[in-house]
Amino acid sequence: MAENGSTELNGQRVVVMGGSSGVGEATAALFAADGAEVTITGRDQERLDQAAKRIGGNITAYRMDGADQTDIDGFFARSGPVDHLVLALSGAAGSGPFAQLDLADLATGFNAKFWPYVRILQAALPLLRKDGSVTMVSAASAHSAIPETAGLAAINGALESMVPPLAAELAPLRVNAVSPGVIDTQWWDRVPAERRKALFDGLAAITPVGRVGRPEEVARAIRMLAGNGFITGVVLDCTGGATLPMGR
């Protein structure tokens, strides 16, 4: 780390879990542009190879399922030392009206995001540089009051509440999270285009910056947290102001 607290990313080994699209891909592209050696992971080799091609630079694409302990162990058995770890893989299960919330679906949501983040971080610890960084991508639903998102809030809230104690316990390793609002990525492909547009337009109208976010904007927040040696234990909103308590 430089004396001014900034972390030079040129030549740093960065792993972006969930790097074949959306926020993870944008983050990998930003780190690669800074001269980092970046490894992206995902479950589909073809999608990974396409992302690596789009990004260019010093990129390795590695197929692994973040929900599978054997895959995780296999990855870290081969990865070598890691300076910065970004956890950006996603799951969408666990949302919907609480009265009808299917508990199996909620458990699927935890299995797709909460447990993978925990398992991956545990497995990464022996390989992470002592004063490197971990940045989790959570979700602003964790601390919002949006009907039908109690399940997603629980999954992401569980992750966000781990950030401060982990930052204290694992120091000098820095542990932070970026908590995005609605970001236009493939995550939303499951919503039919017309409904998605109406949803985005509606959200834009009540968001101070007047639009939904772009993956590159979340990537820049991640890059800032990873690159600033004096920030740890922080959950940083990247929501265009959508989470601000507004009123007169």
Ligand SMILES: NC(=O)c1ccc[n+]([C@@H]2O[C@H](COP(=O)([O-])OP(=O)(O)OC[C@H]3O[C@@H](n4cnc5c(N)ncnc54)[C@H](OP(=O)(O)O)[C@@H]3O)[C@@H](O)[C@H]2O)c1
């Ligand atoms: N987009 C939003 O509006 C929004 C809002 C708040 C928070 N977030 C959070 O931001 C993060 C990134 O989401 P995104 O919008 O960028 O989604 P995305 O475009 O769907 O990207 C998700 C990435 O994770 C990979 N992935 C998913 N499950 C995986 C698994 N089990 N193992 C390994 N890789 C896996 C995907 O590749 P494969 O599917 O090929 O494995 C893909 O590379 C997620 O944690 C999401 O919850 C997103």
